[in-house]
Amino acid sequence: MGFRVPVIGLVLWWVSGLASAALTIEVTQRADDATPIAVAAFAGIEAENVNTGSIIRADLDRSGLFRTLDPSRLPGRPASSAEMLPGVWQNIGADLVVIGQATRLANGKYSFRYELLRKGGLERLLGESFTVDASRWRDAAHYISDKIYEKVTGEPGIFATKILYVNQYSRGGKPRYRLELSDIDGERQITLLDSVEPILSPTWSPTARQVAYVSFESRKPAIFVQNLSTRQRTKLTDFAGLNGAPAWSPDGKRMALTLSRDGNPELYLMDLDSRQLTRLTNNPAIDTEPRWTRDGRSLIFTSDRSGGPQIYRLNIASGETKRLTFSGSFNARADISPNDRYLAMVHQTGGNSYAIGIQDLSNGIFSILTNTPLDESPSFSPNSRMVVYATRKGRQGVLGMMSLDGRFKLRLPAVEGEVREPVWSPYLR
Known part of the structure; x- marks a missing residue:
């Protein structure tokens, strides 16, 4: 399906090269009963500072409704559910798992694919593939976070706001x-x-x-x-x-x-x-x-x-x-x-x-x-x-x-x- 970036993302990208983070984040209180969820590092170009998985983890953590697991303790970074071994992923301490892949295309765009899985990969709750301009990869990550949040809670996510x-x-x-x-x-x-x-x-x-x-x-x-x-x-x-x-x-x-x-x-x-x-x-x-x-x-x-x-x-x-x-x-x-x-x-x-x-x-x-x-x-x-x-x-x-x-x-x-x-x-x- 096509990926529809909110209008404000289109409006302001021409100055994105001049922008820098003016705010930092300090988490001062967390919910003890938040839903545990595992977000694996995305396969593909995750090492090229396109840190899709880390942005999704931070988004879900900030909602107060989720507690993400340390990705270094996960048994891998599969690009799709077909690569998962259910017996291994069922014992990670989270009933929900997010996996995906980000790929650089020949035309300079990025292709994203993600899945939201339950019970160690045995049940696929959500999955999409889409392509964006390379400069809009953060929008892609927030979009994925919003879709995951909405699927689990029934309410639209706020991470792209x-x-x-x-x-x-x-x-x-x-x-x-x-x-x-x-x-x-x-x-x-x-x-x-x-x-x-x-x-x-x-x-x-x-x-x-x-x-x-x-x-x-x-x-x-x-x-x-x-x-x-x-x-x-x-x-x-x-x-x-x-x-x-x-x-x-x-x-x-x-x-x-x-x-x-x-x-x-x-x-x-x-x-x-x-x-x-x-x-x-x-x-x-x-x-x-x-x-x-x-x-x-x-x-x-x-x-x-x-x-x-x-x-x-x-x-x-x-x-x-x-x-x-x-x-x-x-x-x-x-x-x-x-x-x-x-x-x-x-x-x-x-x-x-x-x-x-x-x-x-x-x-x-x-x-x-x-x-x-x-x-x-x-x-x-x-x-x-x-x-x-x-x-x-x-x-x-x-x-x-x-x-x-x-x-x-x-x-x-x-x-x-x-x-x-x-x-x-x-x-x-």
Whole structure:
């Protein structure tokens, strides 16, 4: 069958030679009951730095649902199940086995073949063959990981998705800011904007072909939209006062944002074709940080109309507003999971300590997800199973990633400077 690389992979490969890993990975917590799975080193060109097997192992490990075996203890690296001796592979300590081969073709492309097997090779659960350009071998590895994850769990994998974040670093003793994009393992980092002025509130379009963010490059906040294919930037708003917190509607036709053009921070909708604005809130309080529900009919937002920051839901058609959070005196910067079930938010745990809180919207149960003191900017994975957020390691700003069940946790510190304001991409189309 043909291998369909997500559009963003096609869009950004022309700069792949300039990209380098800006994030490293530190696993800080693993699940004890994760499913053991053996991923053998791929036969063929595995020794040519096309480390397909190692990427698949790392992907599956990071899901929190799998525990991969040490490949050096496996009884071989078969290219296909026909080469396996079931009696040998049944005793490796894992019921699931991944094997495969990567081959360099005469035209410079790579051919990949993989199989997911059960019970030492006696049962074939999944298998495919496909060909890609040589520069896209990492996409091939993430694609295989996604297919394995989906076959075992019944849910789409997230390993081919991306993370957008802000990197603050120093040049000549002065701070600079970069808007960065990378794979979720920190590889293939690409700089979308480099500025001496702050960059805030990055967000993805629903197709992942564009991003929006707030830039202070003109010494005041303005909202920009940037096309990832052409790199073209368009200034969306630069009204007097606050221009902040952009959020695309699920259909990509509207942008929710926060403006203080009329004197007080309020929520607005902008039709992206006509640029027509519609004011949604009119309250003496500060209303900000909108996020869309999946059906595009409501917004989740932060307001201090009750005396302190809390999370509310606004029905766009009726204007009806309902308070959602009641645990503690400070809940802000919420993200709603793609399945509309959970809220992740910044929750004040006491004094100057802030953690990521999770509220189940189906039953109202609230829980604290993280145990570090300065956590902020949560963003859900597209399968609603994990959250990426900004945290600190000592004095350095780093990214954290954690499963909602709390069984798996890792840190992604920057190679240079500090990282903050992460946002997980939707599934790439």
